[in-house]
Amino acid sequence: EPEVTQTPSHQVTQMGQEVILRCVPISNHLYFYWYRQILGQKVEFLVSFYNNEISEKSEIFDDQFSVERPDGSNFTLKIRSTKLEDSAMYFCASKMGRESYEQYFGPGTRLTVT
Amino acid sequence: EDQVTQSPEALRLQEGESSSLNCSYTVSGLRGLFWYRQDPGKGPEFLFTLYSAGEEKEKERLKATLTKKESFLHITAPKPEDSATYLCAAHNAGNNRKLIWGLGTSLAVNP
Numbered sequence: 001e002p003e004v005t006q007t008p009s010h011q012v013t014q015m016g017q018e019v020i021l022r023c024v025p026i027s028n029h030l031y032f033y034w035y036r037q038i039l040g041q042k043v044e045f046l047v048s049f050y051n052n053e054i055s056e057k058s059e060i061f062d063d064q065f066s067v068e069r070p071d072g073s074n075f076t077l078k079i080r081s082t083k084l085e086d087s088a089m090y091f092c093a094s095k096m097g098r099e100s101y102e103q104y105f106g107p108g109t110r111l112t113v114t
Numbered sequence: 115e116d117q118v119t120q121s122p123e124a125l126r127l128q129e130g131e132s133s134s135l136n137c138s139y140t141v142s143g144l145r146g147l148f149w150y151r152q153d154p155g156k157g158p159e160f161l162f163t164l165y166s167a168g169e170e171k172e173k174e175r176l177k178a179t180l181t182k183k184e185s186f187l188h189i190t191a192p193k194p195e196d197s198a199t200y201l202c203a204a205h206n207a208g209n210n211r212k213l214i215w216g217l218g219t220s221l222a223v224n225p
Contacts, residue, residue, distance in 0.1 A: 006157075041217070042218075043201065043215040044215070045212040045213060045214075056212055091158070101148070101163060102146075102148070102160055102163055103160070103213065104160055105157035105160075106157050107156055108156065108157045110155075
């Protein structure tokens with residue numbers, strides 16, 4: 001069964017460093033998403049991406065965040081200068097098309113900023 | 115403001131003891147109500163989508179129902195492997211479309 005994959009599973013970085021989180025969405029899906037979940041809190045929407053551009057973004061997704069689909073399979077989230085409060089689980093999700101609302105999630109990357 | 119609230123926050127059941135989880139929602143132009151299962155340290159696993167009031171979906175011991183204000187996830191004769199956090203999310207319409215999540219119900223099923 002096709003699934004969303006994410007790497008790395010755990011990333012430890014120092015405050016101020018740049019990190020890139022990687023995702024491979026399900027191959028025939030067209031819409032891609034990043035979410036984060038701080039320990040014990042709700043899942044929070046960060047950004048959605050379609051046709052090589054951002055379609056929606058939340059107030060969390062400020063200038064320190066960027067997304068990219070560098071090739072036909074990968075979808076990345078870059079955090080330019082990490083802060084302690086960026087420590088969270090980051091989930092990538094994808095869905096098939098405009099009329100499909102079901103999003104399928106990857107296993108997540110646990111980001112720890114020290 | 116769009117909002118999703120789940121109750122209870124935590125539920126402990128004996129194996130075989132049926133119960134229901136609640137998800138109350140207030141969103142502009144509901145485009146779908148979603149149930150996900152999340153195991154510790156893992157990503158949400160899709161269970162059901164409900165689109166209109168009165169709709170019901172079933173999968174093994176789980177049944178999801180939807181009204182205009184809330185959704186229920188009924189668990190019939192649960193087993194220990196059903197232990198997980200069950201998340202509810204609502205997809206809104208209009209500007210700033212996204213999934214709005216509840217905090218989840220942490221379910222523990224004791225053998």
